Amino acid sequence: MDSVKHYDILVIGAGGGTKLVTPPSNIGYKVAVLEKEKPGGTCLNRGCIPSKMLVYPADIMHSLKEVERVQIHLQQKPEVLFSNLIKRISNTVDEESDSIVPIYEKNPNVDLYPYEGRFVSNQVVEVNGQKLTADRIFIVTGARPFIPHIPGLEQTPFWTSREALRNTHLPSSLTVIGGGYIALELGLAYSAFGTNLNLIARSEILRKEDYEIQAEFRKSIMKHNNVYEHTTIRSIEYKDKEFILRCASLEKGEFLVRSEALLVATGVMHNSDSLGLENTDIQRKEDGSIHVNEYLETTVPGVYAFGDVVGNYYFRHSTNFEGEYLFDTLYIRKKKDPIQYPPMPHAVFTNPQVASVGLTEEACKEKGLNYLAATHSYSSSATGMARLPSEGMVKVIIDKDSQKLLGVHILGEEAANMLHQFILAMTIGASLDDLLRMIYIHPAINEIARNALRKLREKLSKN
Numbered sequence: 001m002d003s004v005k006h007y008d009i010l011v012i013g014a015g016g017g018t019k020l021v022t023p024p025s026n027i028g029y030k031v032a033v034l035e036k037e038k039p040g041g042t043c044l045n046r047g048c049i050p051s052k053m054l055v056y057p058a059d060i061m062h063s064l065k066e067v068e069r070v071q072i073h074l075q076q077k078p079e080v081l082f083s084n085l086i087k088r089i090s091n092t093v094d095e096e097s098d099s100i101v102p103i104y105e106k107n108p109n110v111d112l113y114p115y116e117g118r119f120v121s122n123q124v125v126e127v128n129g130q131k132l133t134a135d136r137i138f139i140v141t142g143a144r145p146f147i148p149h150i151p152g153l154e155q156t157p158f159w160t161s162r163e164a165l166r167n168t169h170l171p172s173s174l175t176v177i178g179g180g181y182i183a184l185e186l187g188l189a190y191s192a193f194g195t196n197l198n199l200i201a202r203s204e205i206l207r208k209e210d211y212e213i214q215a216e217f218r219k220s221i222m223k224h225n226n227v228y229e230h231t232t233i234r235s236i237e238y239k240d241k242e243f244i245l246r247c248a249s250l251e252k253g254e255f256l257v258r259s260e261a262l263l264v265a266t267g268v269m270h271n272s273d274s275l276g277l278e279n280t281d282i283q284r285k286e287d288g289s290i291h292v293n294e295y296l297e298t299t300v301p302g303v304y305a306f307g308d309v310v311g312n313y314y315f316r317h318s319t320n321f322e323g324e325y326l327f328d329t330l331y332i333r334k335k336k337d338p339i340q341y342p343p344m345p346h347a348v349f350t351n352p353q354v355a356s357v358g359l360t361e362e363a364c365k366e367k368g369l370n371y372l373a374a375t376h377s378y379s380s381s382a383t384g385m386a387r388l389p390s391e392g393m394v395k396v397i398i399d400k401d402s403q404k405l406l407g408v409h410i411l412g413e414e415a416a417n418m419l420h421q422f423i424l425a426m427t428i429g430a431s432l433d434d435l436l437r438m439i440y441i442h443p444a445i446n447e448i449a450r451n452a453l454r455k456l457r458e459k460l461s462k463n
Contacts, residue, residue: 003131004124007032010134012117012125012275014100015041016307016316017140019323024331025109032134034127036116039100042142042308043316045093046162051185053089054165055349058189062351065192069388080193082170090166118276122300126276136302136330139290140323141275143268143308148177156238158262161186171195171261175243177233179205181348183265188221188350197225198257200247202266204229206348210360210409212375212395217411220352220391228257236262270309287311294338296326313344343426347416352391355415357423358407361397371406372463373397374455378412381451382443389413394452396422400463403432414445421446432456 007030011017014035025031038045057080064078104112117127124133145160147153159167164186172195176187179201191197199205205227206214221227234246234254245257270288277284283291283299289311292298296306306322308314318341325339345357364371378384378392392412399406408422425435432453440450 004133005032005130007111007132007134008136010034010125010132010137011140012138013041013140013142013271013307013309014039014112015043015140015142016319016323017041017138018100019320019327020138020140021104021110022107023327025107027331028109029331030109030111032111032113032132033104034113034115034117034125036114038094038097039104039112040093040097042144045097046165048316049096050089050093050165051161051182051189052349053092054085054189055185057085058192059351061192066390069390080170082193083168086166086168116274118274119280119282120276122280122282123302136304138326139272139275139298139303139305139309140307140319141271141309143270143311143314145264146267146269147264148266150177150233151235152238153236153264156236156243156262158236158243158264160264164190164263167261171259173259174198174261174263175200175245175257175259176263176265178263178265178267179203179207179229180265180267181346183263184221184348184350186263186265188225191225192351195261196259198259199225199227200231200233200245200257201227201229202231206354208360209354209356210395210407211362212393213354213356213409213411216391216393217350217352217354221350226257228252268308268314270311272309285311295329295336296322296339312341315344315346318344343423345419345423347419349416352412353415354409354411355419356407356409357419358405358426359397360407360409361395364397364406369406370400371397372400372456372459374452374459376448376452376455378445378448381445381448383445383447386443387413392448394418394449396449396452396456398432398456400460403460404429405432408449410449418446418449421449432460 009024009029009031011020011033014033021031021033104110113127115128117125120126124131161182170193174190174195175198176183177200187197187199206217231247231249237244243259243262247257248254272284272288272290281300285291290305290309292305292310296304298305307319329336343357348354361373375393375395378389395409397407405426410419435453440447
């Protein structure tokens with residue numbers, strides 16, 4: 001009979017899964033962690049961190065192109081040392097990822113298995129010929145880029161986000177298929193560096209955002225980029241070092257889009273298909289995500305899952321929240337309370353930036369809520385007099401009866417930072433009066449948010 005090595009904790013995935021590796025090991029639990037790629041997961045190696053390292057200099061380039069609006073004249077056109085930039089990004093994330101392994105090796109309570117693991121039964125995982133089990137098993141395998149079926153695509157040297165963040169040559173032109181966060185962040189970053197950008201979306205760009213934010217964002221990016229919405233791609237060909245996309249839309253009919261490079265960013269698929277779950281009673285949903293209950297426990301007792309592979313949310317901050325919840329309830333308080341998500345924010349780190357929390361106005365209408373909404377533009381503010389922004393707005397939605405926040409949506413500079421006062425307000429249940437009772441620094445950018453709140457108070461007084 002094959003021997004099975006036993007641990008207190010077995011973690012499959014060293015990205016968000018690290019929340020259940022080091023913290024419990026520090027209080028005496030023996031932990032096995034399985035990771036077939038570089039430790040750190042998507043966020044560190046090919047997601048949040050390297051993309052923001054690309055986006056930040058892209059923001060600077062974007063600003064430099066518009067400095068004449070504040071009477072600054074550049075003697076020569078700014079130029080990005082693109083190859084050097086990408087090498088710095090890659091070296092930085094590689095060094096950070098490589099630093100994780102020595103930490104695990106020095107920890108007597110952690111065993112790292114740098115291989116893929118597969119379930120052979122409900123409680124046993126096989127990795128590199130060794131069978132492992134544990135009192136609790138955590139599946140944190142994340143997600144990977146989804147590749148749509150488009151005739152000819154697989155025969156071309158297209159990029160996913162992974163290749164786009166490692167590519168050292170700045171293409172003269174780039175076509176991006178997709179209209180979500182990843183497509184827009186990477187596509188618009190390349191655009192800021194001087195690449196001619198084509199964006200092709202099957203429906204609409206940022207289609208889940210509030211309609212006013214979406215409309216303002218679309219208007220902004222269409223100034224300098226080719227945007228094709230509600231477009232079907234019939235086929236893709238790569239010929240003479242050029243991508244040729246045969247497209248169709250109601251607005252344009254049949255047309256071609258050509259570019260030097262092609263990025264496919266059409267969403268993600270859950271990394272649950274190679275885990276051997278067919279050998280277990282662990283259930284998956286139709287989209288491949290792992291089914292969990294209110295304790296993040298799968299349909300097999302003692303086996304948990306969280307992060308992108310579960311698909312409740314697709315953010316690293318939500319994954320961290322879930323991991324910290326499990327550590328706290330299972331190993332600190334040792335009391336199984338159901339997970340209660342606070343208001344979950346998100347941001348799109350483009351130029352202009354987008355940040356949102358809570359319900360959109362469309363959702364409020366669909367739910368039949370008694371709400372009020374107000375917006376205030378960046379330009380109509382004291383800080384707007386200094387920055388002269390070409391776009392930007394804050395939209396606040398409140399419940400008319402309780403005057404508590406239902407949703408906040410921001411487009412413009414520092415949107416993600418400005419949103420945090422509203423995240424706190426929603427988390428603690430603050431009202432409109434609470435938000436207007438505080439003193440706002442003059443002339444800080446947050447006065448724009450305050451002015452939107454003042455408009456809501458005026459609307460309430462007239463109702």
